[in-house]
Amino acid sequence: MTTRVPLSTNEILSPPPPPSSDNRDAYYAKIPILKRRASKSTKKDPTCVIVVGMAGSGKTTLMAQLQKSLNLRDAADDKEDGDNTTTTTTATSSTKSTNNRAGYAINLDPAAKYVPFTSSIDIRDTVDYIEVMRQHKLGPNGAILTCLNLFATKFDQVMAILERRSFPLEKNELNSVGEEEEEGQASEGLGDDSNDNSSTDNETQQQQQKSEDNDNDDNTAQAASNTNSSNDNSSNNTAPLDYILIDTPGQIEAFTWSASGTIVTSALATTFPTVLAFVIDTPRCAASVHTFMSNMLYACSMLYRAKLPMVIVLNKIDIVGCEFVKEWMEDYESFQEALDDASEMNNGYSDEMAGGGGSSGYYASLTRSLSLVLDEFYNHLHKVGVSAATGEGVEEFWTVVDQAAEEYEEGYLVDLKNRVEEQMAKERAMQRVGARKLVRDLQEDGQL
Numbered sequence: 001m002t003t004r005v006p007l008s009t010n011e012i013l014s015p016p017p018p019p020s021s022d023n024r025d026a027y028y029a030k031i032p033i034l035k036r037r038a039s040k041s042t043k044k045d046p047t048c049v050i051v052v053g054m055a056g057s058g059k060t061t062l063m064a065q066l067q068k069s070l071n072l073r074d075a076a077d078d079k080e081d082g083d084n085t086t087t088t089t090t091a092t093s094s095t096k097s098t099n100n101r102a103g104y105a106i107n108l109d110p111a112a113k114y115v116p117f118t119s120s121i122d123i124r125d126t127v128d129y130i131e132v133m134r135q136h137k138l139g140p141n142g143a144i145l146t147c148l149n150l151f152a153t154k155f156d157q158v159m160a161i162l163e164r165r166s167f168p169l170e171k172n173e174l175n176s177v178g179e180e181e182e183e184g185q186a187s188e189g190l191g192d193d194s195n196d197n198s199s200t201d202n203e204t205q206q207q208q209q210k211s212e213d214n215d216n217d218d219n220t221a222q223a224a225s226n227t228n229s230s231n232d233n234s235s236n237n238t239a240p241l242d243y244i245l246i247d248t249p250g251q252i253e254a255f256t257w258s259a260s261g262t263i264v265t266s267a268l269a270t271t272f273p274t275v276l277a278f279v280i281d282t283p284r285c286a287a288s289v290h291t292f293m294s295n296m297l298y299a300c301s302m303l304y305r306a307k308l309p310m311v312i313v314l315n316k317i318d319i320v321g322c323e324f325v326k327e328w329m330e331d332y333e334s335f336q337e338a339l340d341d342a343s344e345m346n347n348g349y350s351d352e353m354a355g356g357g358g359s360s361g362y363y364a365s366l367t368r369s370l371s372l373v374l375d376e377f378y379n380h381l382h383k384v385g386v387s388a389a390t391g392e393g394v395e396e397f398w399t400v401v402d403q404a405a406e407e408y409e410e411g412y413l414v415d416l417k418n419r420v421e422e423q424m425a426k427e428r429a430m431q432r433v434g435a436r437k438l439v440r441d442l443q444e445d446g447q448l
Helices: 009-013 021-028 032-038 059-083 089-099 129-135 140-152 155-166 171-193 197-216 218-236 252-256 259-269 282-287 289-306 323-330 332-346 362-378 394-410 412-445
Strands: 047-053 103-107 243-247 274-281 310-315 382-385
Touching: 021 032, 021 412, 032 412, 047 059, 047 252, 047 259, 047 394, 059 103, 059 243, 059 394, 103 155, 129 140, 140 252, 140 259, 155 259, 243 259, 252 259, 252 289, 259 274, 274 282, 274 289, 274 394, 282 289, 282 310, 282 323, 289 310, 289 323, 289 332, 289 362, 310 323, 310 394, 323 332, 323 382, 332 362, 382 394, 394 412
Parallel strands: 047 243, 047 274, 103 243, 274 310, 310 382
Antiparallel strands: none
16 A cells, blocks of 8 residues: 655645755855855965976975065064064064064975975975885876875875964963863763763872872972973964965976866865966076967966966066066067067078968967967966065065955955855755656655
8 A cells, every 4th residue: 555645746846945044154164265254264364375387497496585585574573573672562572473474385396306495394205206106117207296196195184284383273262172172071971980980980099199299299390381381382372374385396287287286276275365376487488489478378278277366477587687578468569579570580490480481480370369369368467577596576476476365365265155156056956856856756656
């Protein structure tokens, strides 16, 4: 005998309710940066800067110069605070906290033999590049890619470290966490008391013994207390991070076009405001307009793939100035004139003009067409000239990065919220499809 379902067809097929704030919060809880935005946290998010670029463009040297600029700023602030230590201790400490820039460096290049900066997290400490190459019988690029894949499997641990360092717990938060742990231990003790009273007696005796030991060693306890409090203050009162710098492998395609690179970039972008710093070798662009165009095409592809704000870093301006590159990006006619000049100098015999002579060659025509296409692309880029060797332009670099971080809030973060809404809409659509399938099955069985 079949039992009828106490629901009508209209009730089953009724559209699911619109997403409530609770459902949206449940989705936001899975994405760290959206969770913090939903909770209206007052803690400042550090800006993550992923340094990418062609091999030999000076990424690692730039990383060292950026870290040095942060340390020099800290040292200068410390010296200024020491010179002005009078009765305004509170004022100077507040000024220091607003002027200092705290940085955190990560090295993701497993093949680097020497790194000129201090990396707090280094992929070489986890994966042995030479051993991977030997065991898996891989070439240099394959070994780099495999090392990144292996490291990406544990990148959740890296993100946990970054979050703890970026948002250190305040004293009241530490106390609340300690109280919760004590309450949890107490509840476990009460639960075991009904089954085993002797265990609680032993715990009581141990606590009494500990208290007696503490009473007998007052001086030692006081010294230990002072040491622990100083350590707690040094770790818990650490200034929150302002920047997280990430150095990527020299073989740019191993990071930008691999699954591990996508995992790393997505994990960082969904946790912190993230900016791509694309480093360009300015002297090579000065030698050939086609090299400049190749760099711009690669930057465009990375921007399209990552959907993150990008800063074009024109490196090595101590050798060649970067004003001509900025002019090419801002003025279409200026680049066309540079292309004409290059064509006349080559007299149609250069391999770069393959496919024809002079400015009418295939390669020249392609470059002109691409420059016209990329003219709109340049409007969405931030550009800055720096010298990784001398440190020139580094302060301007930080200013441009802050501007790009604001663009992250207006661009990537809004797109991320839209993707969450789309996912919720897809799930509601799947519920409607499941409801229709249920009605069809019940009607076939005669239960509806």
